[in-house]
Amino acid sequence: MRLLWAGLLLCGLCLGDVAANRPASVTVTPPEVRTIRVAVRPQTEPGQLLKLKDFTVRMNGKPAPVVRLKTPADGQMILIVLDLADDLTDAQAAKDAVAEEIGKLPASTWVALIRAQDGPTVLVDPTANRAAINEALQASAVTGKAGLLDSLLPVEALADGIAQASNVRVAVLYVTDSNVRNYREDFANPVINSSDSHDLSRRFPEALIEEKIGKLENEMAARETPVFIAHLRYNTSTLGAAYQSGLKRLSEGTGGWSAFCASTAEIPETIAQAFLAISSQYTLTVGLPPRAAGTVQIHVEAPDQEFLHRSRLLLRHGGRSRRDEARPGDKLNK
Numbered sequence: 001m002r003l004l005w006a007g008l009l010l011c012g013l014c015l016g017d018v019a020a021n022r023p024a025s026v027t028v029t030p031p032e033v034r035t036i037r038v039a040v041r042p043q044t045e046p047g048q049l050l051k052l053k054d055f056t057v058r059m060n061g062k063p064a065p066v067v068r069l070k071t072p073a074d075g076q077m078i079l080i081v082l083d084l085a086d087d088l089t090d091a092q093a094a095k096d097a098v099a100e101e102i103g104k105l106p107a108s109t110w111v112a113l114i115r116a117q118d119g120p121t122v123l124v125d126p127t128a129n130r131a132a133i134n135e136a137l138q139a140s141a142v143t144g145k146a147g148l149l150d151s152l153l154p155v156e157a158l159a160d161g162i163a164q165a166s167n168v169r170v171a172v173l174y175v176t177d178s179n180v181r182n183y184r185e186d187f188a189n190p191v192i193n194s195s196d197s198h199d200l201s202r203r204f205p206e207a208l209i210e211e212k213i214g215k216l217e218n219e220m221a222a223r224e225t226p227v228f229i230a231h232l233r234y235n236t237s238t239l240g241a242a243y244q245s246g247l248k249r250l251s252e253g254t255g256g257w258s259a260f261c262a263s264t265a266e267i268p269e270t271i272a273q274a275f276l277a278i279s280s281q282y283t284l285t286v287g288l289p290p291r292a293a294g295t296v297q298i299h300v301e302a303p304d305q306e307f308l309h310r311s312r313l314l315l316r317h318g319g320r321s322r323r324d325e326a327r328p329g330d331k332l333n334k
Helices: 002-021 088-104 130-139 148-166 207-220 238-253 264-279
Strands: 035-042 056-059 062-064 066-070 076-083 109-115 121-127 169-176 227-231 257-260 282-287 294-301 307-309 312-315
Touching (some): 076 148, 088 130, 148 169, 148 207, 169 264, 238 257, 294 307
Parallel strands (some): 076 109, 076 169, 227 257
Antiparallel strands (some): 056 062, 056 294, 109 121
């Protein structure tokens, strides 16, 4: 695990060097100022890159300084997480679409490939080698149980650690066909209190998945990396709808995005939209108000521009929102 984390860190630092010829607007942050990272995406194409001075950030209603900016012209690392266990046709369409979009990325964007099932496993360390990613992508198995929910926290911890250590834009993209009924945890059968005829779980069998999503929401509130979810198959059942609504909440809560395909034909466009959203990401490093603690409310604006970004961040340990600071790769397999 130490070797994994060292390798990821080295890749991030190299990526910063690759993007050095496209500098972002940067100011020096006094060491006593605590900061957080906020990923933002313009709702409309601004026409030209926004500059640090264009952004206004408020935390808990009060102005907060933007001390560093990374733009879409700067280096980026994308952690692509495969959670494919259901339909071979959909999975192959997704693999082909991901390979095509990766081929369009600039050289300053590095990609890592991770498998979600049975504990997230790194298939390919971050690299600019598109052929290596594509080879592992096409060889990845379509089997097992769904792993999206179980892998979210360790993958986010890893992504936050990379962003902190390498100072590059980082995003997580899940490509998944996960079915709520295909998890190792049985979300379809809530425990019913047989002595209570009014037990709500009798009428709301989706209670277990909503409880799981709620717990993850609380944990994800302390993560800084945006999560994007390209789901290959829309589910119309009551339980499936609750699951998909939960995934949407989880992704948007991080400042990310999610989409659900109604057919195989929609998969390539959905994957393309995900990569477009990720590539358009700006990352602001923002100074925290003195003695800020708990949950801070965030609002970002610029002239003639509206942004998609997380609206709140939970601060832990009196500072940066990191739960697993020591070695974010500890929970990943290699």
